[in-house]
Amino acid sequence: MxxxxxxxxxxxxxxxxxxxxxxxxxxxxxxxxxxxxxxxxxxxxxxxxxxxxxxxxxxxxLSPANSFSSGSSRLENTLPLSYVNSASINELSRDNMQNFPGNSAPRLKVYLYDLPRRFTHGVIEHHSMARGGRPVDDVTLLKYPGHQHMAEWYLFSDLIRPEPERVGSPVVRVLDPDEADLFYVPYFSSLSLIVNPARAAQDRAGALYSDEENQDALVEWLEEQEYWKRNFGRDHVIIAQDPNALYRVIDRIKNSILLVSDFGRLKMDHASLVKDVILPYSHRINTYNGDLGVNKRKSTLFFMGARYRKEGGKIRDLLFQLLENEEDVIVRHGTQSRENRRAATKGMHTSKFCLNPAGDTPSACRLFDSIVSLCVPVIISDSIELPFEDVIDYRKIAIFVDTASALKPGFLISTLRSITTERILEYQRELKEVKHYFEYGQPNGTVNEIWRQVSQKLPLIKLMVNRDKRLVRRGLTEPDCSCVCSNQSGTDTTL
Amino acid sequence: MxxxxxxxxxxxxxxxxxxxxxxxxxxxxxxxxxxxxxxxxxxxxxxxxxxxxxxxxxxxxLSPANSFSSGSSRLENTLPLSYVNSASINELSRDNMQNFPGNSAPRLKVYLYDLPRRFTHGVIEHHSMARGGRPVDDVTLLKYPGHQHMAEWYLFSDLIRPEPERVGSPVVRVLDPDEADLFYVPYFSSLSLIVNPARAAQDRAGALYSDEENQDALVEWLEEQEYWKRNFGRDHVIIAQDPNALYRVIDRIKNSILLVSDFGRLKMDHASLVKDVILPYSHRINTYNGDLGVNKRKSTLFFMGARYRKEGGKIRDLLFQLLENEEDVIVRHGTQSRENRRAATKGMHTSKFCLNPAGDTPSACRLFDSIVSLCVPVIISDSIELPFEDVIDYRKIAIFVDTASALKPGFLISTLRSITTERILEYQRELKEVKHYFEYGQPNGTVNEIWRQVSQKLPLIKLMVNRDKRLVRRGLTEPDCSCVCSNQSGTDTTL
Known part of the structure; x- marks a missing residue:
């Protein structure tokens, strides 16, 4: 031997x-x-x-996890985060954790719908063709075009990646829908909105791609799926990052976990902090990798973007008027372009504070540009909702000022000027701690955090699924909602 | 060698x-x-x-867990389930798990308030004295009297137990409030309601214990606590199992995670499925430990309890009229007494189905008596909310009938008679699977499940805590609530 x-x-x-x-x-x-x-x-x-x-x-x-997973409990399907039969790779190293009730958090099992191509790579193809691209043999080789609402691409790419490469992910992709806890619908809903270049609409009306048609077609397709019908879509995850994405069909998908950046255009029964997950925008300017400090940040406050906006964004013009003549302030009107991005990068990397007023909706991608620039965000957007707020205390990385106070002449700039270098360094240190949450491209960055947030919804989803099915007819006069409310009247500023 | x-x-x-x-x-x-x-x-x-x-x-x-926990991350306090500095026993075997975001689920850290004695053992003493008991030197030796709302006793006993005995608990008690994720307020709010025997109120008005005074005193005490003030009570857990418990101060504790059995007397902004945890009543009759089967269960349907009730309970009298002359049905009017409990035990252990109509509020302890009796519950209570519904699919263990259908002459009994033995056995098997969730006394029973449910609320609590603090003044015209809604119109029966 x-x-x-x-x-x-x-x-x-x-x-x-x-x-x-x-x-x-x-x-x-x-x-x-x-x-x-x-x-x-x-x-x-x-x-x-x-x-x-x-x-x-x-x-x-010898961990309890192993002894537990061998059981064949009849409750398997109802256990919230059961990892029995999990298709995870590297189980030994990854799933070596407890399985006491409540202590276990095995990875959530997600089924990725194999959508008809028109909803995924087909959208990229149309986007390319509308910009003079030629038809290609294999659309899966097309590059998804970079834009601020491209979380849909990162999530899709993450799920199709081989399992061993999905290091640290809180979810595992399963190929059998019967095993799945949740179902992901990878429609490129935000890219679909911008397939047609703004001016092309008039030029080539005949051959135009129709986002609305695609929205309808998607929901029709979904509503035919066995697993959609089973729980009225409650255990489905749908991404609609652009505030206008899927607007036409929102009423038919409102049961699902929506991944959105903004509730600005969604009604209370469409989306909420309780059911849905708020995504950060993909930052469009480069991460600042230099040292902490204020020596190279000569200007006090920086803003570059559209001066005129609707809704909450109307304050922008007023802020311009208040700030544009201050010598240590840079406020510039500018639209998205390569050149302006370069200028914004420079401005954000060389300013102490970055102004983040509301746009047409409460949120804007500029916030995430500020964060990765270590330029302390000054947020003037009374109804903003922020991503990952359970793990990020935004008061530590940003300054909130209510609109009324911000519009008092002199208030904003004199307040910012009075903030000590030491305090700014504290903000910068915190910004550096959390900026990985806003890096879609990083191995343990935004994508994993989004899945973690989605995982946290599962108990409530399972509860609602079970409850919906046993509810009997009731003479309700009001909608049957479960809520959590904020009772604070709010402060002027977090400073 | x-x-x-x-x-x-x-x-x-x-x-x-x-x-x-x-x-x-x-x-x-x-x-x-x-x-x-x-x-x-x-x-x-x-x-x-x-x-x-x-x-x-x-x-x-070299696991991410360790590299993460060894750092002195400034975000420690905001990480949802951080186990840094956890006081857990057997760390090697228990906490040997990953700390990738979302993958880790170390035990929640709970701080048990050392309440003034009047709110805990003092209540037991008053209860005893009101029944002729004598003053004792050491009130902690007094036995908590058994009743259906005694979860408060089990939770308190659980937390004061030495850590190694708290096998499988999803929470660990910490002695330093700074380490705590949540704060438990162990007021015996349900016992307090029944300190004075119903008739004693008139007899001994002078020396009477006042539940209302105690409620006020509790909240005054709480509102002086640093950790209460810090987050407006959001990270506090308060038990109010009896639908009338703490009714006088509910508006001042509504931010907290409430442990309740019933939303019947709570407004939508007091309590909800999203924020709170529904507790089962403590079953009052013995668990059935015999074999599955129908041979020893000769009667089709059993009910024993008050015939006349308010609100949703008004149907009880109507159901009595419909059912009391059916030969395979036992419906009996009866109040709580030792003798009646014995009769109910016999009835529930020898019937196939057990009727569970609404009482003054939608829930009743009878449901849990039925479950541990393996007597298939027939629930006629249109607004009932049920404990642990994320892990229990109640359609598998109970039959739901809407009130209108249940009151159609002949409908209920003929439906039940038509259910096959095989189907009844299926219900019984499922009942047996889940009954541990309703056994407060079992090592891995109700108490651990309650803590698991509480743990699941933490991400939302952390989010709300962080969000509350950065919200600026807004001109809101409606309450600021985040909800999840049911849009189903409901069925007649789950059969």
Missing amino acids: SGRANVKRSKPTSPPPLSSNAFQTQTQTLISAMGRKSSLLKQTLVTILIILVVYALLNTF | SGRANVKRSKPTSPPPLSSNAFQTQTQTLISAMGRKSSLLKQTLVTILIILVVYALLNTF
């Missing part, structure tokens, strides 16, 4: 129970067996190795 | 780390240094040991 063969066979996956005495005894036996003919040095070495091995075995194979 | 020792030691379950050239090189160096004078067998052995050690080191000391 060769030593090698011997090694292959011997696999004591079930070491003795957790009593430390048992281990000591075993260790002693092993030591004496091995050490009899050895020198003291060798014996010591072997002892240390054995102790480490025993610890590795314990650490790796 | 014995073969046995060899077997114990060699465990090649862990392949060398993926693409770690550095480790391979190191291993080679070590092997050559050690192996020069050794036999082939020894060399092989040492190689294996080294590989295992490298794996142990990697697995144990």
